[in-house]
Amino acid sequence: MDDPAPPPASLDAFLGGVERRAFRRAQLATRDREEALDLVQDAMLQLARRYAQRPAAEWAALFQRILTNRIRDWQRRQVLTRRIFFWRDGPAAAEDGEDPLDGIADGAQVESSRQLEQDEVMQRLSQALSQLPRRQREAFELRVWEGLSVEESAQAMGCSAGSVKTHLSRALQSLRADLEGVWP
Template sequence: MGDKTANRDEEFREFVTTRWPRLLRTAYLLSGDQHTAEDLVQSALVRAYVAWRRVSAADEPDAYVRRILVNEHARRHRRRLKEFLTFGPGDLAHQATDRDRMALADDRAMLRHALAQLPPRQRQAVVLRYWEDLSESQVASAMGCSVGTVKSQAAKGLAKLRAALALEGVTAGHGEAR
């Protein structure tokens, strides 16, 4: 019994070690906050550990855990009426002095802000489909919906992102809308 538990723990530890960065990135894009993302991943991994026998036996353990992550985010979002994305001076890992790197940082900040304005289902569809580069069927599986719902939510989300980024491009002094 002890060997099985030790093997299971080691298998789970290896899974977490190799998947943590990607799960954290996905959670960050879903939540818009580093600390919330870390909490979200930890909560999802706790649930995955409890069900590790089923998770590890699944055809795609990554998809299983991603689904847990998306469900955990939805559960948390339902508890709050509105999420806010805050930007502080520590958000950029390295302060750039190069004009191009600063422009890129500004673009990322605008994108993060625009993502935070999307409704949760649209944000999930956009992040999973285009940032995580999952197929429509994989996104549908992660979100627990049909492929058609993924297509419509992603299309609506992209349209809102384009509009928000065009508006922010004009108001942020970047000249014409992008």
């Protein structure tokens, strides 16, 4: 059993603590900054309007659930759009899209060779994550990246704790193989 984190003091504090990671997750899924910002904003508003009165300890799982649903809906819409407009490139074309984990903002201006190397490693990780099956990627993002407990991850994914463990184990297996010789 994981030790539960103390509940946030306010909705503002909670959202301030999760917004950057949520944006990175959404950007990883969409490969588009504007779409990612929209998804995170929608998730924040949904949580605020519907669940602000729920106990603060429940916000993390609720927010991740909402964001995960928003990302899934966005991906379904993209698939549908690509099917309908199959003759043109979709907006989520991976080859041309900016990498969601590169460009570590302000530090990028004075990149050393070490920084470039680190960016390359993160790019590889980004690619490896984007190639994972959806449920495995969700389990990894919620359990490892977000740091939710197994139970919270299960609630956010709408599945059992056992499924989370299975998906996470397979995700790590794939990532280990994909990042062999690259990840420190």
